Amino acid sequence: MDRKRIALVGYGNVGKALVDMLAQVDPEGKRFVFSGICSRSIGVANLRDLAPEKVEKKLKANKGDTRAYNPEERVREVKTYLKEGDYDILVEATSADYDTGEPARSFILTALDRGIDVVTCNKGPIALYLNELKEAASRANASLMFESTVMDGTPVFSLFKSLPPVKLKKIRGVFNSTTGIIIDNMREGKNFEQGMKRAKAIGMTETDPVNDLSGMDAAAKLVILCTALAGHGIKLPDVKREQITEDSLKRLVAKVKDDKCVRIRQVATADFEKKEFKVGLEVLKPEDMLFSCSGASNAAIFSMDLFGEMVIAERDPTLRETAFGIYSDIVDLYSKDTCYY
Ligand SMILES: NC(=O)c1ccc[n+]([C@@H]2O[C@H](COP(=O)([O-])OP(=O)(O)OC[C@H]3O[C@@H](n4cnc5c(N)ncnc54)[C@H](OP(=O)(O)O)[C@@H]3O)[C@@H](O)[C@H]2O)c1
Numbered sequence: 001m002d003r004k005r006i007a008l009v010g011y012g013n014v015g016k017a018l019v020d021m022l023a024q025v026d027p028e029g030k031r032f033v034f035s036g037i038c039s040r041s042i043g044v045a046n047l048r049d050l051a052p053e054k055v056e057k058k059l060k061a062n063k064g065d066t067r068a069y070n071p072e073e074r075v076r077e078v079k080t081y082l083k084e085g086d087y088d089i090l091v092e093a094t095s096a097d098y099d100t101g102e103p104a105r106s107f108i109l110t111a112l113d114r115g116i117d118v119v120t121c122n123k124g125p126i127a128l129y130l131n132e133l134k135e136a137a138s139r140a141n142a143s144l145m146f147e148s149t150v151m152d153g154t155p156v157f158s159l160f161k162s163l164p165p166v167k168l169k170k171i172r173g174v175f176n177s178t179t180g181i182i183i184d185n186m187r188e189g190k191n192f193e194q195g196m197k198r199a200k201a202i203g204m205t206e207t208d209p210v211n212d213l214s215g216m217d218a219a220a221k222l223v224i225l226c227t228a229l230a231g232h233g234i235k236l237p238d239v240k241r242e243q244i245t246e247d248s249l250k251r252l253v254a255k256v257k258d259d260k261c262v263r264i265r266q267v268a269t270a271d272f273e274k275k276e277f278k279v280g281l282e283v284l285k286p287e288d289m290l291f292s293c294s295g296a297s298n299a300a301i302f303s304m305d306l307f308g309e310m311v312i313a314e315r316d317p318t319l320r321e322t323a324f325g326i327y328s329d330i331v332d333l334y335s336k337d338t339c340y341y
Contacts, residue, residue: 010093148325173300215241
């Protein structure tokens with residue numbers, strides 16, 4: 001069988017976790033090799049189809065690159081590589097931008113226009129431009145996969161692909177892990193900063209954590225679900241967001257005191273009948289299916305015309321779960337012509 005050559009753009013928390021996972025499942029690169037790894041600081045590391053288990057060592061050795069660090073020049077190199085380089089699949093894992101979706105949108109379009117399949121975990125370009133990117137993919141007979149944009153590696157989009165057509169009436173979910181960690185820390189008597197530090201230490205925060213607290217991360221996930229699963233034309237500014245501050249959390253935590261029978265969570269809701277789309281803090285009771293979301297855990301409740309309520313959840317996700325989502329997409333892309341197991 002053909003080995004698939006991966007170009008990975010973005011070698012931060014998620015990019016590294018993906019390399020680790022492939023080094024575990026396919027160390028010698030029998031199925032997947034890395035043709036290149038790119039980021040703002042690396043520029044392009046041309047790995048010439050390197051086996052996953054050798055990538056980390058090779059990148060460490062490359063650290064001797066003595067050129068002056070010029071991020072703009074390196075990003076230009078990345079663009080040229082994506083336009084001209086030899087690879088079969090682009091894995092896009094750069095930081096999310098919710099105003100322009102760049103540079104990810106351009107990276108993704110460059111690969112799709114060449115007929116190259118793309119897997120991304122980046123909510124920015126998918127929340128802002130999903131339909132445009134899908135059209136570009138279909139024009140070039142390529143695939144665009146984005147499972148890990150919502151609930152990391154939990155199969156949400158692939159699950160819906162396996163269902164008969166349904167009409168969604170409502171989506172309600174806990175989608176942001178950073179706020180969950182901060183809230184639980186505060187309820188245990190620690191302060192806001194300690195919770196944020198903990199979330200950062202395990203790689204859970206957005207590159208800019210303002211996007212966690214402003215509800216932008218959860219709103220982007222809601223928009224992606226509405227667009228991809230319900231064909232709804234909702235845009236990011238249509239989602240009403242409640243900004244979380246240290247003070248607003250302190251007040252809510254003090255209000256519920258030691259009541260173990262309630263949980264505070266940032267909840268995202270899309271009510272298609274009421275045309276209401278919002279992200280805000282809620283005090284959840286045990287009978288609410290979202291109550292089980294402790295720590296970084298996420299869950300979503302889907303209400304449908306042909307199926308009452310379906311709940312999907314992940315307990316305490318880590319970066320491995322996000323890497324798993326990307327890996328699932330890659331395997332899904334090529335499972336049509338290959339048996340992997
Ligand atoms: N962390 C999670 O749990 C999680 C879960 C699901 C989805 N995601 C999504 O996954 C993506 C990556 O997250 P992360 O936690 O890995 O972020 P991160 O640690 O901040 O890494 C971001 C990477 O993107 C690179 N980058 C940024 N701008 C670039 C540019 N203009 N050109 C080339 N490379 C660029 C950075 O390069 P330099 O470091 O060299 O500047 C870095 O390698 C984000 O879109 C995030 O929303 C994350």
